[in-house]
C-alpha cells in the first residue's frame with residue numbers, strides 16, 4: 001500500500017539547517033532557526049524551569065494519566081495569565097480551557113471543534129502567516145482563505161486592506177490573528193487596531209482565533225494580551241490557542257492550551273466536553289511534565305518572579321538586538337532603509353531582500369536565512385552583528 005507515497009522535498013527551514021551544519025566556515029551565522037537563542041547561540045532552559053522541574057520530579061508519586069483535559073491547575077493558571085483574574089468572562093465562568101500538546105496541538109483541537117460546531121466555516125489566515133497554520137487548520141469541510149496583512153514594500157501592516165476584507169466577512173468566518181510577535185513578519189496590531197477589529201468583529205459576527213505563541217516576548221506579559229482581553233470583553237465567542245514553548249523554553253515538552261470564550265456557563269460546559277472528547281480522539285491524554293512545571297512556576301511566588309525576570313531578559317535581548325542591527329546597518333549607509341526592524345516585535349522580521357540576495361548571503365557570506373528573507377533576530381549576537389551587517393549590505 002505504501003508504494004504510492006513519493007518522497008517529499010525537505011522542510012524549507014530544516015533543509016537550511018542541514019546546509020548550515022555542513023558549512024565549515026568559522027564565520028557562519030544561522031538566522032533561519034525558529035527558536036530563541038542567547039548570546040552564546042544556545043536555546044537555554046530557564047533557571048525557573050530547572051528549579052520547578054526538580055520539585056515536580058521529587059513530588060511525583062505516580063506516572064498514571066492526569067486527565068483528558070490535562071492538569072487542572074495549569075489550565076486555571078493559563079486562564080489567569082491570558083485573561084487576568086478580574087476579567088468578566090473568567091469571573092462569569094464562560095471560558096473553557098484544555099491543556100494541549102503545544103500550541104500546535106491546540107490549533108489542531110481548534111480546527112476540530114470549529115468543524116464540529118460549523119463544518120463549512122471559512123478560516124482566514126494572514127498573508128503571510130506561520131506555514132504550519134495551513135496543515136494544522138486544514139480539515140475536510142473547512143475552507144482556508146487568506147486576508148491581506150503585511151505590506152512588504154512599506155514594512156508595515158496594510159490595515160486598510162485588512163479591514164476592507166474583514167468588512168466582507170460574517171458569522172461563518174473565523175479569523176486567525178497573531179496575539180503578538182507575528183511570525184513571520186514581526187508587525188503587530190496596535191491597541192487602536194485591536195479596538196477597530198473588535199468592534200468590526202462584533203458588528204459582523206466574526207469569530208477570532210488568536211494564536212499566542214510568544215506572550216511576554218514583545219512588550220510584557222500584560223501588554224502582549226491586550227488584544228485578547230479586549231476581544232474577550234466585547235465579543236460573545238472567541239478561541240485562544242497559547243503555547244509555552246518559547247516563553248518557558250519548554251519546546252520539546254509540548255505545552256500549550258486552548259481556551260474558548262463562550263456566551264454562558266452552559267455553553268462553556270458543553271464546549272469543554274466536546275474539546276475533551278476531541279482531544280481523546282486525537283492523542284487521548286496530553287503529556288504531563290511540561291504543564292506540571294508551568295503550573296508550579298505559576299503557583300510559587302519565587303519561581304514566578306524568577307521566570308518573569310528571565311522572560312524580561314529574553315525580551316530585552318531581542319528588542320535590543322533589533323535596535324543594534326538597525327544601527328549597525330545604518331552606519332554602513334545601505335541603499336535601503338532597515339529602520340522598520342526596530343519597530344517590529346518578537347524573534348522574526350523580513351529583511352525585505354530578494355531570493356537571489358538571500359542565496360548570495362548564504363553562498364558568499366555563510367549567513368543563512370529562509371528564502372522569504374525572514375530572519376530570527378535572536379540568532380544575532382554582539383560578536384556577529386558587524387559581520388552580519390557587512391554581509392547584508394554586501395549583497396544589496
Ligand SMILES: Cc1ncc(COP(=O)(O)O)c(C=O)c1O
Nearest residue numbers: 102103104130183211213243245
Ligand atoms: C505563530 C505560531 N503559532 C504556534 C506555534 C506553535 O508552537 P508549539 O507547537 O511549539 O507550542 C508556533 C511555533 O513556532 C508559532 O510560531
